[in-house]
Amino acid sequence: MYSIKKLLQDGKNIQGEITLKGWVRTFRSNRFIALNDGSTIDNLQVVVDFENTDPELLKRITTGAAIEVKGRLVESQGKGQNVELQASNISILGDSNPEEYPIQPKKHSLEFLRENAHLRVRSSTFSAVMRVRSTLAFAIHKYFQDNGFFYVNTPIITGSDAEGAGEMFRVTTLDAKNPPLNENGEVDYKKDFFGRETNLTVSGQLEGETFAMALGKIYTFGPTFRAENSNTSRHLAEFWMIEPEMAFYDLIDNMNLAEDFIKYVLQYTLEVRRDDLEFLNKRFLEEEKTKPQNERSTMSLIEKLEFVIHNQFKRVSYTEAIDILKNSNHNKKKKFQYPVNEWGVDLQSEHERYLVEKHFECPVILYDYPANIKAFYMRLNEDGKTVRAMDILFPGIGEIVGGSQREERYDVLKQKIADLHMDEATLWWYLDLRKFGTAVHSGFGLGFERLVLFATGMTNIRDVIPYPRTPQSAEF
Amino acid sequence: MYSIKKLLQDGKNIQGEITLKGWVRTFRSNRFIALNDGSTIDNLQVVVDFENTDPELLKRITTGAAIEVKGRLVESQGKGQNVELQASNISILGDSNPEEYPIQPKKHSLEFLRENAHLRVRSSTFSAVMRVRSTLAFAIHKYFQDNGFFYVNTPIITGSDAEGAGEMFRVTTLDAKNPPLNENGEVDYKKDFFGRETNLTVSGQLEGETFAMALGKIYTFGPTFRAENSNTSRHLAEFWMIEPEMAFYDLIDNMNLAEDFIKYVLQYTLEVRRDDLEFLNKRFLEEEKTKPQNERSTMSLIEKLEFVIHNQFKRVSYTEAIDILKNSNHNKKKKFQYPVNEWGVDLQSEHERYLVEKHFECPVILYDYPANIKAFYMRLNEDGKTVRAMDILFPGIGEIVGGSQREERYDVLKQKIADLHMDEATLWWYLDLRKFGTAVHSGFGLGFERLVLFATGMTNIRDVIPYPRTPQSAEF
Numbered sequence: 001m002y003s004i005k006k007l008l009q010d011g012k013n014i015q016g017e018i019t020l021k022g023w024v025r026t027f028r029s030n031r032f033i034a035l036n037d038g039s040t041i042d043n044l045q046v047v048v049d050f051e052n053t054d055p056e057l058l059k060r061i062t063t064g065a066a067i068e069v070k071g072r073l074v075e076s077q078g079k080g081q082n083v084e085l086q087a088s089n090i091s092i093l094g095d096s097n098p099e100e101y102p103i104q105p106k107k108h109s110l111e112f113l114r115e116n117a118h119l120r121v122r123s124s125t126f127s128a129v130m131r132v133r134s135t136l137a138f139a140i141h142k143y144f145q146d147n148g149f150f151y152v153n154t155p156i157i158t159g160s161d162a163e164g165a166g167e168m169f170r171v172t173t174l175d176a177k178n179p180p181l182n183e184n185g186e187v188d189y190k191k192d193f194f195g196r197e198t199n200l201t202v203s204g205q206l207e208g209e210t211f212a213m214a215l216g217k218i219y220t221f222g223p224t225f226r227a228e229n230s231n232t233s234r235h236l237a238e239f240w241m242i243e244p245e246m247a248f249y250d251l252i253d254n255m256n257l258a259e260d261f262i263k264y265v266l267q268y269t270l271e272v273r274r275d276d277l278e279f280l281n282k283r284f285l286e287e288e289k290t291k292p293q294n295e296r297s298t299m300s301l302i303e304k305l306e307f308v309i310h311n312q313f314k315r316v317s318y319t320e321a322i323d324i325l326k327n328s329n330h331n332k333k334k335k336f337q338y339p340v341n342e343w344g345v346d347l348q349s350e351h352e353r354y355l356v357e358k359h360f361e362c363p364v365i366l367y368d369y370p371a372n373i374k375a376f377y378m379r380l381n382e383d384g385k386t387v388r389a390m391d392i393l394f395p396g397i398g399e400i401v402g403g404s405q406r407e408e409r410y411d412v413l414k415q416k417i418a419d420l421h422m423d424e425a426t427l428w429w430y431l432d433l434r435k436f437g438t439a440v441h442s443g444f445g446l447g448f449e450r451l452v453l454f455a456t457g458m459t460n461i462r463d464v465i466p467y468p469r470t471p472q473s474a475e476f
Numbered sequence: 477m478y479s480i481k482k483l484l485q486d487g488k489n490i491q492g493e494i495t496l497k498g499w500v501r502t503f504r505s506n507r508f509i510a511l512n513d514g515s516t517i518d519n520l521q522v523v524v525d526f527e528n529t530d531p532e533l534l535k536r537i538t539t540g541a542a543i544e545v546k547g548r549l550v551e552s553q554g555k556g557q558n559v560e561l562q563a564s565n566i567s568i569l570g571d572s573n574p575e576e577y578p579i580q581p582k583k584h585s586l587e588f589l590r591e592n593a594h595l596r597v598r599s600s601t602f603s604a605v606m607r608v609r610s611t612l613a614f615a616i617h618k619y620f621q622d623n624g625f626f627y628v629n630t631p632i633i634t635g636s637d638a639e640g641a642g643e644m645f646r647v648t649t650l651d652a653k654n655p656p657l658n659e660n661g662e663v664d665y666k667k668d669f670f671g672r673e674t675n676l677t678v679s680g681q682l683e684g685e686t687f688a689m690a691l692g693k694i695y696t697f698g699p700t701f702r703a704e705n706s707n708t709s710r711h712l713a714e715f716w717m718i719e720p721e722m723a724f725y726d727l728i729d730n731m732n733l734a735e736d737f738i739k740y741v742l743q744y745t746l747e748v749r750r751d752d753l754e755f756l757n758k759r760f761l762e763e764e765k766t767k768p769q770n771e772r773s774t775m776s777l778i779e780k781l782e783f784v785i786h787n788q789f790k791r792v793s794y795t796e797a798i799d800i801l802k803n804s805n806h807n808k809k810k811k812f813q814y815p816v817n818e819w820g821v822d823l824q825s826e827h828e829r830y831l832v833e834k835h836f837e838c839p840v841i842l843y844d845y846p847a848n849i850k851a852f853y854m855r856l857n858e859d860g861k862t863v864r865a866m867d868i869l870f871p872g873i874g875e876i877v878g879g880s881q882r883e884e885r886y887d888v889l890k891q892k893i894a895d896l897h898m899d900e901a902t903l904w905w906y907l908d909l910r911k912f913g914t915a916v917h918s919g920f921g922l923g924f925e926r927l928v929l930f931a932t933g934m935t936n937i938r939d940v941i942p943y944p945r946t947p948q949s950a951e952f
Contacts, residue, residue, distance in 0.1 A: 001724065003624055003692070021724045023690075023913050038692035038723070039624055066723075066913040094884070094914030101912050118683075118905040119912070121690040130691065134626035141617050148479055148515055150610040155943040156632070156699045157645070157676075157714050159950040169633070169669070171645045171676065173703045176655055176663045187652045193645070193703055193713070194950035200633075200647065207594075207943060207952060214499075214597040215606065216479070216514035223632045223698065227649045227669055237669070238633055247514070247542075248477065248497045408570070429594040429952055436577050436595070437499050437542040438570030467631040467683060474635040474670035476683060476905055 003039035011073045011083030020044070020069045020085065021093065023122065026105045027061045035069065035085075041128050041279045045076060045084040057090065063105055064096030064122070110463055117467055117476055125283060128276040129456045129464055132269060136455060137448070139268035140221060140242055143261055149217040149244060154204030156223065159196050160426045167227040168199035169237075200225035204243050205443060206377070206430050209406060212245035212441055213433050219244040221448075229471050233460040234398070236449060238469040245443035251379070251388040251405040254442035255315065255365050258392060258401050262451075263309050269455060270305055277302060277455075284457035297396075301457040304395070313363040313392065316355070319343065321366055324359055325351055346373045349398050356393045364393045376416050377430075379405040379440075390444070397454050403444025410434035479515035487549045487559030496520070496545045496561065497569065499598065502581050503537045511545065511561075517604050517755045521552060521560040533566065539581055540572030540598070586939055593943055593952055601759060604752040605932045605940055608745060612931060613924070615744035616697060616718055619737055625693040625720060630680030632699065635672050636902045643703040644675035645713075676701035680719050681919060682853070682906050685882060688721035688917055689909050695720040697924075705947050709936040710874070712925060714945040721919035727855070727864040727881040730918035731791065731841050734868060734877050738839075738927075739785050745931060746781055753778060753931075760933035773872075777933040780871070784930075789839040789868065792831070795819065797842055800835055801827055822849045825874050832869045840869045852892050853906075855881040855916075866920070873930050879920025886910035 002018055022037035022044075030050045034043035046069050050058060061067065071087040078084065098104070102116050103123055113120035120126045141151065157171050173193040174180065182188040189197040204220040211218045220243040227237060244257065270277060284301040299307060316324075325331055325340040325347075338348045347366075356364050367390040371380060378387035392401035407413045413434055417424050424431070452464040462468035467476045478494055498513035498520075506526045510519035522545050526534060537543065547563040554560065574580070578592050579599055589596035596602045617627065633647050649669040650656065658664040665673040680696040687694045696719040703713060720733065746753060760777040775783060792800075801807055801816040801823075814824045823842070832840050843866040847856060854863035868877035883889045889910055893900050900907070928940040938944035943952045 005624070021915065022692075038626075038690050064913045066915040093916070094910075094912070096912040118686040118908060119690075121687055127690060130628070130687070131626055134621075134628070137627045137629075138617055138621045141614055145610075145614045148481070150514075150607055151613045152606070152610070152942055153613075153699070153716055155714065155945060155950070155952065157701075157945050157950055158952075160952070167649070169647045169649060170652065171647060172652070173643070173645060174652070176646065176648070176650070177657070179652055181653070193705075193947060194945065195948040196950060198950050210594040210952075211597055211606070211942065214514050214595075214603060216498075223629070225633075229669075238631065240629055432594060434570075436570070436572045437540045439497065439542040440569070466628055466687065469631060469633050469670065471669060472671040474631070474633055474672060474674050476631070476634075476636070476686075 004035065004037045004042065004044045005039035007044055007073065007083065007085075008040065008042055008081065012075075014073055017070055017072055017088065018085075020046075020071075021066065024061055024063055024065045024067060024096070026063060030058055033061060033067075033069075033087075035067070036127075038127060041124060041131075041276050042081070045078060045081055046071070046087050046090075047084055048087050048090065053090065057092065060092045060095055061090070062096050062098045062101070064101040064103060065092060066094040066096075067092055110460065114462055114468070121466070124279060126463070128279050129452070129458060130466065131276050132273050132280070132456050133452045133464060135269045135273045136265055136452060137221070139265040139272075140219075140448075142268070143264045144217075144219045144244065147217070149219045150211070150215045152204075152208060152211045152215075152218045152220050153222060154201070154207040154220050154243075156201050157194070157198050158201045159194065159198050160206070168202060169225050169227045171198045171200060202226060203241070203445060205245065205445065208243050208245040208443065209433060209441065210429065212247045212443065213437065213439070216248075217244070217246045231471055233462070234450070236461055236465065236468055236470060239461075239465070240448035242446045242448060243443060245441065247439055247441045249405075249442040250440050251367060251390060251442060254403055254405060254444060255313075255367070255390055258390075258403060258444050258446075259313050259365070262392070262401075262446075265451070266305050266455060267309050270302070270309070277305070280456050287457075287459075304457075305455065308363055308394075311362050313365050314360045315365045315367065316360075317367055318347075318369045318386065321347070321351075321355055325354065328354065328359070330354055330358070344370050344372075352393045352398050356395050356398075361395075363395070366391050366393065374404070376420050376422060377404070377406050377413070379407045380412060380416075388442075394450075394454055397450050400450045400454065401444050401446045403442065405440065405442040408434060408438045408440055410438065480511065480513045480518070480520045481515035483520055483549065483559065483561075484516065484518055484557065488551075490549055493546055493548055493564065494561075496522075496547075497542065500537055500539055500541045500543060500572070502539060506534055509537060509543075509545075509563075511543070512603075514603060517600060517607075517752050518557070521554060521557055522547070522563050522566075523560055524563050524566065529566065533568065536568045536571055537566070538572050538574045538577070540577040540579060542569040542572075543567065544569055586936065590938055590944070597942070600755060602939070604755050605928070605934060606942065607752050608749050608756070608932050609928045609940060611745045611749045612741055612928060613697070615741040615748075616695075616924075618744070619740045620693075620695045620720065623693070625695045626687070626691045628680075628684060628687045628691075628694045628696050629698060630677070630683040630696050630719075632677050633670070633674050634677045635670065635674050636682070644678060645701050645703045647674045647676060678702060679717070679921060681721065681921065682903075684719050684721040684919065685909060685917065686905065688723045688919065689913065689915070692724075693720070693722045707947055709938070710926070712937055712941065712944055712946060715937075715941070716924035717921050718924060719919060719921045721917065723917045724915055725881075725918040726916050727843060727866060727918060730879055730881060730920060731843070731866055734866075734879060734920050734922075735789050735841070738868070738877075738922075741927070742781050742931060743785050746778070746785070753781070756932050763933075763935075780933075781931065784839055784870075787838050789841050790836045791841045791843065792836075793843055794823075794845045794862070797823070797827075797831060801830065804830065804835070806830055806834070820846050820848075828867075828869045828874050832871050832874075837871075839871070842867050842869065850880070852896050852898060853880070853882050853889070855883045856888060856892075864918075870926075870930055873926050876926045876930065877920050877922045879918065881916065881918040884910060884914045884916055886914065
């Protein structure tokens with residue numbers, strides 16, 4: 001069976017009667033069916049010979065109905081398509097009662113569609129977003145595999161809160177109401193499924209490092225979790241992360257890789273999913289029109305993608321960034337909620353946005369952060385107060401990548417773990433990497449949904465993942 | 477920096493001094509370093525000018541040490557390699573104390589290596605297995621993307637025990653010792669993170685179907701979980717599954733796809749990872765030699781892969797299979813632990829193995845199973861007693877694929893849910909698919925680790941995943 005994508009591309013070369021299955025998007029004038037099968041954003045126009053078609057059947061050609069059409073492709077008289085299908089026979093595979101079907105051919109609010117997440121992918125916007133998501137995912141695998149990286153599935157259930165990156169979800173099979181207690185009156189996790197307390201992973205990095213120190217260059221691409229009660233348009237409790245990790249890479253190599261990688265996957269997706277992105281581009285421009293003039297983007301969605309692909313990311317040290325922020329008019333006029341007064345403060349999202357959107361007006365790589373606002377595993381610089389960390393900040397998105405050169409020195413890392421009162425016993429294997437054949441190495445994490453947000457021009461992260469998990473919400 | 481893979485392939489074209497980093501596998505005669513950087517199973521021979529090298533440095537060239545070597549590539553005098561590196565300078569990046577380093581150049585037991593899962597990937601066997609795993613994963617993505625499928629990330633945390641496929645892990649942030657109780661004295665999941673009881677998914681199929689009924693052809697590739705207390709060489713608590721789902725596919729289309737798909741990914745991997753598979757082939761043959769003559773495989777690992785790629789899978793209905801089993805000498809001589817006496821019994825692993833390994837001696841697709849031993853969502857046949865299910869059975873592995881045509885009829889599905897006393901309220905969205913534009917559709921699930929087992933010739937599933945999760949074990 002042909003896909004509509006194929007028919008619209010090569011229709012002129014396809015002779016004879018064909019059979020097609022898909023869903024009705026619209027049916028107008030008892031004559032023209034816009035048929036979609038999910039293979040492309042575009043519909044195929046099916047022309048119905050309504051005078052010779054049973055009126056009862058015509059009534060059942062409604063938005064959402066699944067139909068089978070037999071007919072011949074002919075050159076289209078209408079605009080916007082090369083071919084259309086002259087139907088000789090139509091049969092209804094599955095009805096769709098117009099009184100009940102939620103996804104009618106009109107503009108629905110994104111909130112309404114979220115409540116119907118099982119059907120929203122039948123809309124043009126969400127089908128485009130989800131196809132773009134799929135292509136981005138493949139571009140990621142392709143980039144790494146073409147460049148000698150190996151894909152590693154780090155564990156989802158983990159016994160170690162390695163990063164201390166945030167609150168975690170407990171994974172358990174213990175009786176919820178009456179858990180077994182040990183002699184100290186505490187929950188006896190020895191009786192739990194894994195014989196210990198276990199959680200959902202917040203990052204595959206530490207396990208990823210163990211593989212990089214054997215296979216050289218690896219990447220993960222899997223789900224990660226944060227049990228944080230943040231109901232924002234940028235946070236999910238369950239999201240997908242890509243975490244490459246490379247032996248013998250220093251921070252500069254790491255930045256170069258991250259920049260090249262992001263440009264590649266956007267370029268690839270722009271080529272392969274051009275039709276969906278043009279649709280999302282139109283949508284983006286319409287959304288912009290509803291904003292006050294001074295809040296509108298100076299670029300269209302596709303222009304933003306092209307801009308990232310063709311411009312160098314600006315590399316700025318934390319120290320330079322603090323100077324810029326401290327001396328900015330914005331700061332002097334006290335327009336930041338968190339004023340920037342001294343070196344050492346953590347950057348807030350408002351500061352990142354100022355740097356990216358107002359000051360540099362391009363993606364920015366910030367590096368060499370103060371040690372005490374960054375994670376324990378980051379390589380301490382010779383100055384003793386900064387670490388070889390880097391964050392990549394994107395316009396409209398904020399942090400899209402966070403990475404670092406890893407501390408490769410056994411004694412320094414061991415001391416850091418002690419200073420932070422972390423549990424060295426659960427990190428014995430991580431320390432082993434520094435004991436046996438250690439070397440400079442680096443890696444980063446990229447939040448997949450933030451990349452999809454950027455590529456699609458959507459503004460709420462719940463709209464770029466099939467079934468979002470957020471506080472108080474795990475429907476479907 | 478060149479990878480060793482590249483040097484061994486194109487070394488003759490590389491002139492001038494190069495720099496290389498990697499880990500010492502062995503160092504013999506104070507002269508020959510076997511250097512590995514993870515890019516390939518093969519080591520590069522580095523020749524040390526020991527007379528002009530500091531003896532203190534020579535002592536530090538030990539198995540597992542990370543070193544940097546500068547030198548020139550020259551044609552190798554030795555066997556088994558085209559080029560070797562004449563070192564002009566060697567420096568130690570990270571030592572590896574031979575008294576302490578667990579991965580010495582000798583045969584370690586797989587059990588010992590499992591306890592050192594963070595280092596085992598530095599061994600030849602595990603690095604080969606993990607590279608093959610990576611390539612298989614990419615081949616899977618490539619097959620689907622090349623064939624018009626979209627990748628879908630179905631949720632990991634789920635509120636619905638959709639399939640009833642097995643025991644589940646609870647995901648919670650409630651206080652473990654003193655959970656909040658509701659007015660009935662039961663655990664008050666309304667106060668849990670998601671406002672309801674949630675578990676780790678056992679399958680993405682049902683959510684996958686919602687996307688197939690919009691995008692046409694989709695696949696998932698993500699982690700799934702079973703909280704079953706089975707300590708076997710074929711079961712993991714956390715494993716990766718691939719689940720394609722296709723609108724307008726019936727069971728035959730489904731079988732055709734599964735067979736074509738498996739052949740493609742094995743063929744691709746055989747081409748791309750030939751060197752690793754040849755290594756694993758040798759390992760396989762050595763392992764076979766330790767078995768009694770009558771238990772040895774008649775084929776080598778590579779021959780088994782070639783056999784699957786080039787032979788049609790045998791398609792056999794459940795009813796035929798039962799006849800074969802019932803009338804087999806094996807059954808008559810009461811050699812089955814579970815004798816096969818009547819139509820309707822579930823097939824045990826011993827029966828599957830008999831069919832595949834003794835009777836047909838090739839991969840087998842069993843189909844049309846009794847309805848009451850299969851899941852609720854499978855399409856009921858017109859006979860009213862069998863369903864359009866199919867399992868693919870592989871020699872040495874057993875079930876590698878389980879799939880079915882899905883029940884597309886609203887009333888039949890609703891009745892089935894009622895008959896099984898399942899909770900219709902949690903499946904409203906799944907029923908909606910049959911209410912709005914329903915159509916024949918099908919899909920299957922393939923356990924990724926079982927495929928990796930088959931492709932690598934390993935025999936314990938814990939040895940083909942980076943960090944296995946099994947009862948009482950979630951180390952690392």
